Amino acid sequence: MSEHDPAPDPASPRRRGPYAKSAARRQHIVEQAYTVFASRGYHAGSLREIAAAAGVSLSSLQHHFSSKEELLVAVLARRDELGGGWSDSAARLPFAEHIVGQAEANRRIPGLIALYAVLSAEAVTAGHPGRDYFVDRYDGLRDAYTAEFTALREDGHLRDGVDPALAAATVIALWEGVELQWLYAPDRIDAPAALRAYLDLVLT
């Protein structure tokens, strides 16, 4: 990439100026970082490599991110911002529609899905700077989905014998696992269809 400072949006004149420029550069570095981490993993990707990909000097990068750990946390936060996380605003949609719709949207961001797959596996290791993020994220997602399945059961929409907590872990596992298969075989794997089929089985 030759352009490392995206032009300010002309529709947002208030975002011009040094602050906007710095924010745009920061975001550009985060985007390059997730490309590098996605292709090489967190441990193998270096700050020097990310600076080069972003077209900035190492010291300029370090002005924005004092450590690789800080950059990783920004990359993970960016993923949540782009979707894949469970948010209160999304909860206005019925649960199953939200899940399938989000899986549809993920088709547009294979690189981010790949990065997330690498990091979520790599971060299992004790001492990995992303570990706490994933422990909290899985706990939070399971809790949120368990609450949804429990509410559906109270409304008579959960198949008899289905355990809400087990169904919550299953949806998350199936989602991540089937997206990984899709990255290898995008023409043969339909992740939203797999999620829809599971939800159709457990919801009545």
Next chain:
Amino acid sequence: MSEHDPAPDPASPRRRGPYAKSAARRQHIVEQAYTVFASRGYHAGSLREIAAAAGVSLSSLQHHFSSKEELLVAVLARRDELGGGWSDSAARLPFAEHIVGQAEANRRIPGLIALYAVLSAEAVTAGHPGRDYFVDRYDGLRDAYTAEFTALREDGHLRDGVDPALAAATVIALWEGVELQWLYAPDRIDAPAALRAYLDLVLT
């Protein structure tokens, strides 16, 4: 580890001698390699680091494995040997029992599960030396499981409306995804129970 040449099994006198010693050293290097790859990922783990972990010189390691790619393939083959792969001998067990039993057995090998999770995600990248292995492995597993679900359907044991190919992709995805959650929360996630619950839903 200080011992890098396991003592020959006294019950197998024919395996003594230089060939047995070389085979034992080779296997020991593979075991150290998967520990290193599991904790640091394939790209970040170096041959030098693996040689140090195995207590052998770099040139001795290179006598057994001329490249890091060759070592990766040996590590993946070792995983298949230790279980997790679908084999003809396993097919004597009913399908659902085989799946759940294998998931039970995987509880004893969290490090290998973690390595496989890292590599299967990392290898999505074009040009990764493990990519072909995973493309073939997912294709082969899906084909084998699809055949099982199809046979179960012919015997009247598949719930109406369940697609054998989608169920095959789902079992694989759920399995890998829920084992990843288990690595983060071994006291809260029961991978065999999640697989059993899904199979109970689709099989009649």
